[in-house]
Amino acid sequence: MSIHVVAAIIRNKKNQILIARRREGKSLAGYFEFPGGKVDEGESHEVALIREIYEELGLHIEVGTFVKESEYTYEFGTIHLHGYDCSIIGEIPDKIESIDHDQVLWVETDELVRYRFAPADIPIVAVLGG
Numbered sequence: 001m002s003i004h005v006v007a008a009i010i011r012n013k014k015n016q017i018l019i020a021r022r023r024e025g026k027s028l029a030g031y032f033e034f035p036g037g038k039v040d041e042g043e044s045h046e047v048a049l050i051r052e053i054y055e056e057l058g059l060h061i062e063v064g065t066f067v068k069e070s071e072y073t074y075e076f077g078t079i080h081l082h083g084y085d086c087s088i089i090g091e092i093p094d095k096i097e098s099i100d101h102d103q104v105l106w107v108e109t110d111e112l113v114r115y116r117f118a119p120a121d122i123p124i125v126a127v128l129g130g
């Protein structure tokens, strides 16, 4: 079984990147990820990303360039994670709250490696230079 998940790589004006830690009660709780989520049946990656980021972070985004697809295989199937550069429409907030995460952080590229990422997100960290 293939599960398609989209991830947003969002930068602020200081070129920091937005990462979020999945909260208790969710799968992969305690792991950081690039925010995003599952693509619904028949949905485009762009529409899925815009929907997921609005649902979980309350932010309106524009989806830009495709960055990387990474795969991670579990017993139940393979997660295909599709990362895209995205930008926030309007003012970029310093503090961001999430319904799905207990930490939402802006981090420098070279600090990404300090965080424990979910497995499929790790190759995206690598291409970002982390």
Ligand SMILES: Nc1nc2c([nH]c(=O)n2[C@H]2C[C@H](O)[C@@H](COP(=O)(O)OP(=O)(O)OP(=O)(O)O)O2)c(=O)[nH]1
Binding pocket: 005, 007, 026, 027, 028, 033, 034, 036, 037, 038, 072, 079, 081, 100, 118, 119, 120, 121
């Ligand atoms: N970003 C990311 N997601 C992963 C990885 N491995 C893995 O199973 N996932 C799953 C967890 C979630 O089910 C899904 C991400 O989509 P989502 O953010 O919409 O998830 P969700 O909370 O609605 O899903 P769930 O916890 O109810 O299963 O992908 C991974 O390495 N990175």
Ligand SMILES: [Mg+2]
Binding pocket: 035, 036, 037, 038, 052, 056, 100
């Ligand atoms: Mg999500």
